[in-house]
Structure formats: C-alpha cells, structure tokens
Amino acid sequence: MEVYYKVKLDKKINDIEKIDKPNISHIYLLTETKGNYKYHSKLKNLNEDNEILTFALDCNNIVKEKDKIFRKIKNINKKSLKNFFQVIVFNYNKNDKIHIFDLIKSIKVMLLPTKLEKYDYIYDTVCDYLDNEFVCKNICDFKDDKCIAKRDFNCTCGCCRHFKSLFSNKIVQCKYLINKRCSTKCLTCKMFTCSYIVKNKKIKFRIRDIFLLHKFFNPIQKIIILTSYFTPKEKILNRLLMCG
Ligand code: SF4
C-alpha cells in the first residue's frame, strides 16, 4: 500500500497531512525499492527550483533501515522554494508510523533554512511529544493538586521546586509555575520523571530514545538538554545554538 503526505515547511509542528495523490514532479528516492516513478538520484545540490520536492521511502524493514535512510536524509542540501514538500511511503504499515514520522520530520529539519528554525522545530516537536505522553498515560496522576509521588505530603506543585540557592536547604517553588501551569517551555523539565515514576511505572525519557534529539544534537548539546532545569525555552535554544 502506498501512502502520500504533504508536509508544511514552516516552524509549526502540526505539519504532516495525508493526501490522496502527490503532485508529481521529481522524486528523490531514500530507499532501494522503486515504484513506477522517475527518480532523481542525487540528494546534494538539487537545482530545479520550481519543482515540488518529493521524497520516497519504503517501509519494508524500516526499523533495521532507519539509520541508513537517515544518513541519506542528512545529505539533503536544498532550500525549497515552495512552502511544503511531499513524501511517498511504499509498503505502509501503521505499526511503523512513529518511524515514518521520525524520518519525515528529519527531512523537514534538513529543509528548514536556518539553524534557529531547525532547533526551534525540533524543540517544539519533542515538547509536544512529551506533553502527549504525560497526558495520555496520566503519568503523574494529579489529584487535588497532588501528584502520585507527593500524595502523602503537603506539596501541591509536583517537582516544580528547588533549593533556594546552592548553599541553602530551603525549598522554593519554581518562579515559572504560574496558575498551576509551567509558564515557560523547559524541555529538560519535560524530560524528567522522578524516582517514583521510574521505579513504579518504569517510565524514563532518554535522549537516545527520542530520534530527533539523538540524531541532530552533539554530545555537548545533549548535556545542555539534560541539565537545563528551570530554564525558559529561549535560553535553552541560545545555549544549543552556541554549541551547535
Ligand atoms: S515527575 Fe514525579 S514528582 Fe514530578 S510531578 Fe510527576 S509524579 Fe510528581
């Protein structure tokens, strides 16, 4: 079964739309299998400015082939003049959707024009994924403002608190917690699960399990992502840009 996607090329994250038929111009093949299309072979310096960029990939063996396909994606060196691109997926299997979308999002990262736009898109995409995980799995299970780990304590802010300073034993609530919600978008905090959740629900978010973080950031940037607690998105993005 063939499935077609149209992907918006802006910073927004709700960007992948299933379509009935792609508007065919030239297609760039990311895997070995060929359907009945005419393909371009080179992903570097594509130079037909008016074409709608279309990529094709085969889902057979996508888990095994994912790294290989990603290496091809990393070779894309083209700024699209259109505000969208298309993807043809051969042998679509809904169980592989997460891998297909990881690869489609990686193509988009490569096509976004600036480093800031690329990082911003990755950042928002991963935050959205983590927010969904916490909501859908009801990970922290808040009741009367008390999370499952703090149910028996007089604490109504989950883990949004820290020692006042390095040399103090006084705990204060994070200044970004406003009206019971995080007013900034701290990726590091979103990745965090406390020891109760790790032990009892076996949930821990690791960078190597989140494809875009694992593939697009270097070791220093990964340390930044893992250690920038209580920090607004803009600051984290600046740190990532400085080390990218
Ligand atoms: S991660 Fe743990 S401490 Fe933090 S809000 Fe969730 S259950 Fe509470």
Ligand code: SF4
């Ligand atoms: S920055 Fe972190 S600790 Fe502060 S409110 Fe947001 S999630 Fe909570």
